[in-house]
Every structure is written in C-alpha cells, then in structure tokens.
Amino acid sequence: MRESGILKGASRKEENWKKVKFGEPFEQALDRFRENVQNRNDFDPTSLLQFGLFMSMAVINILKENEAIFGIEGQKVVNDALIKTVYEVGKQIVENVEIPPDVSDIELMSFLATIINTQAWTSIEEPKIDNEDRCSFNILWCPLQDIYSAFDCRVQRYLVQGIINYFQENLLKAEFQVEFKHTIPAGAECCRFVIDRKNPGEQNKWETYSRLLERKALERLNERKKKD
Secondary structure, three states: EEEEOEOOOOOOHHEEEEEEHOOOHHHHHHHHHHHHHHOOOOOOHHHHHHHHHHHHHHHHHHHHHHHHHOOOHHHHHHHHHHHHHHHHHHHHHHOOOOOOOOHHHHEEEEHHHHHHHHHHHHOEEEEEEOOOEEEEEEEEEEOOOOOOOOOOOOOHHHHHHHHHEEEEEOOOOOOOOEEEEOOOOOOOOOOOEEEEEOOOOOOHHHHHHHHHHHHHHHHHHHHHHHHH
C-alpha cells in the first residue's frame, strides 16, 4: 500500500495550513452520504470509484463525439461547459473562507492545490513549497490513471482552468502559471505539476497549451477521416 503523500483530511507540515478553513464542495450531498450510506455494512467504497470512472469516460466520449460531428464549435461547447462546472466548485471551496494576513501568496496557492487534488480529484498528493515564487506537487495516484490515455487527460485542463479562474477572480492577489511536466498515463511514475508566480504581461502557459491540444485533437480527427 502506498503510504507516502496525503489524502483528503490529512495535515500538511506548514503551520499556516492549520489556520485556513476551506469549504466542502457538495456539502449537502456529502452529509447525506455520511448519514445514509457510509456506515452501512453492505457498502463497498469501490463502487464510488466505479461510478466516477464511468462518468469520466462519459465526459471524454462526449468531447470526442462533439469534435467528430461539430468540429471546433462542438469542442468549444464541451470545454466551456467543463470550465463552468468547476468554476462553481471553486466558489464552494472558498465561500466564507478567511485568510490570515501571514499566509503568503505562494502558501495559499499551494494550499488550494492540495484541496483541489485531494478533494475534487480524490488523488494522493505530495505537495511542496519550493520558494516564495514557486510551489509544486506530485500526484502519486489518480483515480483516472488506469482508464484515461495521456491525450484523454486534456479534459482535466478545462476543469483546472475553471477552478483557477474562480480563484484568480475572487481570492488570489497574485497571478500564477501552472504547468505539467509529466503524467502517469504517459508512462511517468507520478504526475508532476509546477506553479510559478506569473510575471506581468507573460502569456498564460496553461491556456496556451490547451489551445495547442485543441488543434491537435482536430488534426488527429481529420487524419482518421482521411484514412476511413
């Protein structure tokens, strides 16, 4: 069993982690789950993973079918819907949150990443604050790593984009660049992400790479159509 990394509800070594109380997305549904389901003797928690996996496959297939039938417009509709969905999750995470003045920008960004990774993505995270301008994290296990291909993981980019949009517009004082370095579905031992303070006028690397993948997806589709 993998013992390294942290899961939802775990503590971090930073003292300021204890000072920030974030919200719980879908709190009403979670309360009902804890009350009516969690402690039943006949409940198998792997059923939640199975539910999440087939919903995740539905999302990637919806995107692929819209791309195939409607091209760039279909792609945009699905991607915008993903951004909108997780924008609301971001709102629930930081609603009524109080940030003590001694929590630095990079600490707050790192703490938010931990909440996203361990709650919204149900992943095992290994977080690190590298310096005052950079934080990073490794995802040691992701529930999608055995069913998504490396290219399918592009779906996650729009979920990340939605949540970043909310944080930037409503909570964070500084802007940040988010980059992935490698992923488990592509053959790495972990998914590696680095978050740097964004310089004024600097191009948004996350959005830029998302546009590149959008073009690549349509190019792949056109190549398949030519072969057929």
